[in-house]
Amino acid sequence: MPELPEVETVRRGLEPHMQGAKLSEVRLHRPNLRYPFPEHFAQRLDGAEVLRLERRAKYLLFYLDTQDVWVTHLGMTGRFQVNDSPEDLARYYHAAAPDEKHLHFQCLATLPEGGVSRIDYYDPRRFGFMLLLKPDELYESKWFKGLGVEPLSDELTPAHLLEMAHGRNVNLKALLMAQGGPKGGIAGLGNIYVCEALWRARLSPDHKASALKPKEAASLIEGIKTVLEEAVASGGSSISDFAAASGELGYFQHRFCVYDRKGQPCPRNDGGVIERKVHQGRSSFFCPVCQT
Template identity: 40%
Template sequence: MPELPEVETVRRGLDKHVRGCVVKSAQIHSSGLRWPFQADLGRKLTGSQIEICDRRGKYLLLHLDTGNTWVTHLGMTGGFSIDGRPAKGRQVYEPKPHVRSRHEHVTLLLCDGRVLSFSDPRRFGSMEVVDTNALALHAVLSRLGPEPIDSTFDADQLAGQLHGRRCSIKAAIMNQQIVAGVGNIYACEALHRARISPRRMACTLVRASGQPTDRCQRLAVSLTDILQRAIEIGGSTLRDFSGIDGEVGGFSLSFRAYDREDLRCRRRNCFGVIRRYEQAGRSTFACPVCQR
């Protein structure tokens, strides 16, 4: 499932390719994804100009000049692609017959002749157009926790989010209301880098005074660091994830714990072996020696 770095990579791709574009027409090919599409989804997109592509957690927010925002979640397998190659020195693209892919749910014809489409084979994604002014009241978006790559994110803020939480620290940082954008892969990696057991209770990273412990300090740094690193390399590209251009990147982050069951821990001077175990139905990878 795409996590913050992958969604950020898609955001950057979309912003580069479709910012300023006007949607000439919209075709909706299915009844919906995880939830049914709004009956007027196509009408709300048609005629609108995409002003800027933003992101909040794992949600893509394309602000439109109509006062609406096109909100998309990629789910497990969702992705955008653009038909029509940018021709050098030309602002208009040759309209070419668009061949709809099998799992394409939405097809937008842009004013410059290109086609922006959204496909999602497993249909765990979501898509809706909402009033931009009402975003602050949105049922999901309004409850998202802080962005771990924001300059304001630090151990104090993380401690505030973890205070009194009696779940495991791994479950806590994967809870979108505690920290936005972190999924299984980056949770495993951040905890390994911070030398924290995924099973440790979240509230033990906060002192009675509310101040962050050393572990909390390390985790805040490792979360920001791992996510920023992954963004820099264009999002690690696993299985079904593909970028805006529809091409799968050739570089994937070198994981230290994730997917490394029975392999030696990559921490210097640690002779542990990475173990895999189930935690809340998801695979957790951790070193039992250096992660406490």
């Protein structure tokens, strides 16, 4: 499943082609993805201008001049692709139907200066979805209400993490994977980057949350922010079917220190061998020597 760096990579790839653009020729090639498309979805997008693109956790938010917010979650295999060659555009104007099995949504995006791009959305497993919400109901909806702080924002501090962990009888892996909760949470952190951040902080995924010390919290926050920033700079991790909107693959997977490296030596050369363990149904990878 695309995680925060991958979704941010997609947002950045779409922004030059879609921010300020007018949408037209909206086509749906099936009635649903994970959920049915919103009622009159194509008609409500057609003619709308994209005022700005944002990301919240793992969601893409397209703010439209119609006072709608077009929300997209990529699910496990969803991806946008930008096509702006004359050949691509000519085929779009003349083709009656897509010739690709997993192409479910298309539209044209025309910038004020005249550039036109064809925006395609593919999703082989169809676990992604698209919504239309009003701005004033967005953060009261079931998808966004209760989401924690953004991990790359100034809101995520060691103090916030210590407050989250205080009195919690869970391990650090579970604490970091929770997207919200009564004591807050961290929105958008996924399995890959939690494993990598814990390794950087030298903390075991089994470390008890309530036992977290201030110095450890500071190391963990630094690990979270650093690994996410490096992953975004690398275009995300291209595992499964992920690709950026340009079609290019990310390459952060080549820099994994523990994720999916079971049986390999720890990069710290401390004599440790990477182990795998299951937490809450997800694989954790860690070094038993340097992570305590």
